[in-house]
Amino acid sequence: MEYFLELFLGGLTRGSIYALIALGYTMVYGIIELINFAHGEIYMIGAFTALIVASVLTMLGWNHIAILLIASIVAVIYSSAYGYTVEKLAYKPLRQAPRLSALISAIGMSLFLQNYVLLAQTSDFLPFPSLIPDFKFWEPYSHIISSSELVILITTAIVMILLTFLIKFTKIGKAMRATAQDRNMAMLVGVDVDRVISVTFLVGSATAALGGVLIASHIGQINFYIGFIAGIKAFVAAVLGGIGSIPGAVLGSLVLGWTESFFTGYVSSDYEDVFAFLFLVFILIFRPAGILGRSETEKV
């Protein structure tokens, strides 16, 4: 039973991280129907910025909590700035173009950002300082779930709640929903669509950056390539839950996290990804629009 609980919580942590990245995917997709391939790279840049800031501050001798906070904030700011710039450069000129052209542009951007970090920094794995301290009060439970995992879970939960609030109750959230439903109609009723899209990219990139900081300090090392793998996984999770739907992205990420965790724990780690993908295919056969996606009847 304890082993089961361990796997369950391990899967939950994994799923939470996927969720932080998948949210950006699903929000962008919901609004401009673009698979934002460069999203994983934004997450990677977030992790790198945090690493750089944290190292500089460590050498200046700051304490851990302050470093964690400042590194996260700087990472969030920079990732958002990158997300915003990428949108303006690579996607905005392609609004009217065929969807696949925008996808290729995104792939190009992803390649560019990867190699930019590779050249400006290094191709080696860099050790990431474990910024999240081991809490004293949590010690009795730390054999089941470590403090850093706890922080990840709590942060993810807070981000989800804030995001739901943003989308459901604020003016910009309403504008986002309107744009997602029908961009032209939203424009007609006075929604500034360009601004909505920019805000979506900012918010999506910010959550990805948080994910980057958390996972990097949890795993303890990063390199320029982490974004690609994480991006693919998060994309799978977003589709699994029903792309465009925010609760769907969270659910899909958790399902993916658990699938991987249980399968690795009980069967074998070699075929972990095979099983995850087979599961995905299986779900999509029975629910072709994802777990929470509505299969809309197409109007002619």
Add this chain to the structure above:
Amino acid sequence: MITFQEIKRSFLVSVWFMFLTFPIMVIRVNTVQNVIEWRWKNLLFVGIGSFILSFVWRYLIQRKEAGKKKAEAGEIDKMPLSQRIFEERKIFVPGLITLSVFALVFPFIFSLYQTNIMITGLIYVMLGLGLNIVVGLAGLLDLGYVAFYAVGAYSYALLNHHFGIGFWAALPIGAGMGALFGIILGFPVLRLRGDYLAIVTLGFGEIIRLILENWNEFSFGPSGIANIARPSFFGIQFSVQNATIYLYYIMIVLILFTIFVVNRLQNSRIGRAWIALREDEVACQAMGIDKRKTKLTAFALGATWAGMAGVIFAAKTTFINPASFTIWESIIILCIVVLGGMGSILGVILGALILILLPEYLRAFSEYRMLIFGVMLVATMVFCPGGIVPDIRRTYKFEGLQNNTKNNP
């Protein structure tokens, strides 16, 4: 011509980029020795570079917009370059002759290394043309195309390893295996659309690769299969150099065959059905086209070429392992199709040659080549979103009508 306003904008752009690239370009930390390296010089480069590039960028965007407006207003009735080449015999015939002569003598004027690169380029032309059927014509986004390529390559490698079957016998077998797997993939995804289809095909590609990597008894795992036989000529084995040249000619013939088949397919009943499916699924069904059959044939025929290309790849490198069939390959092939121009044969050929040969010749810039490659993908898509040679839509022109209105205003 350059106003103060523009200089101000460019200045702001360059400040923005200097801010953006500051932590990654300027600071480098060495976490082992605890040293920070400050590279202020880079900041200057970024500032000046983005200042100049922002002028170029704005100019190009303006030109693109102007071109679009003119086209909308009907001021220029210019045919696309590709179409003009085909229609004007004076350019087309000598061009074709030069090209074929060049293709024929290529292995004799260039080194073995160049010929090898060219064979790789041609393999990707074949893959591009195959994927073009699925993505360009039928509009089904396939991110796992490399799976069929792997199936073809492993079919030949395993048959050769266990039973000593030669290249020529394996070629149709590989193609057939590709088609078979295409249908296997096609069945479960018939109901899916758009990006759900993309993700399932991506998953399929990864499943095939991971199985090849982990099932040691069957596929020899990550160490791969070595000593695969090169193609023979009626039982005669060539030396390495001659075998490469031989393979080059085989490739040229097969490419011509592919172009012929794809061209015929495109204008056939099934080709029209694919295009109808791409444009509008519901309307297409309403016209009485069997969606199931149409989609499955697209998958099967697309995969056939990948299977064949796989066999040739195995014969060329004589060694294969799962590392050659990662998702990046699928992405590159997709880039070939979209960058070249979806649905256009000439576009896909050009796209493949550019995308495969360019990184090879960019080796002079060694470490910067993937960076340049990425920038090129973005720039091409931003400035010509339809690809290098966009597909020409079949349109009926009412020429008589136009003349009448002109004559009687």
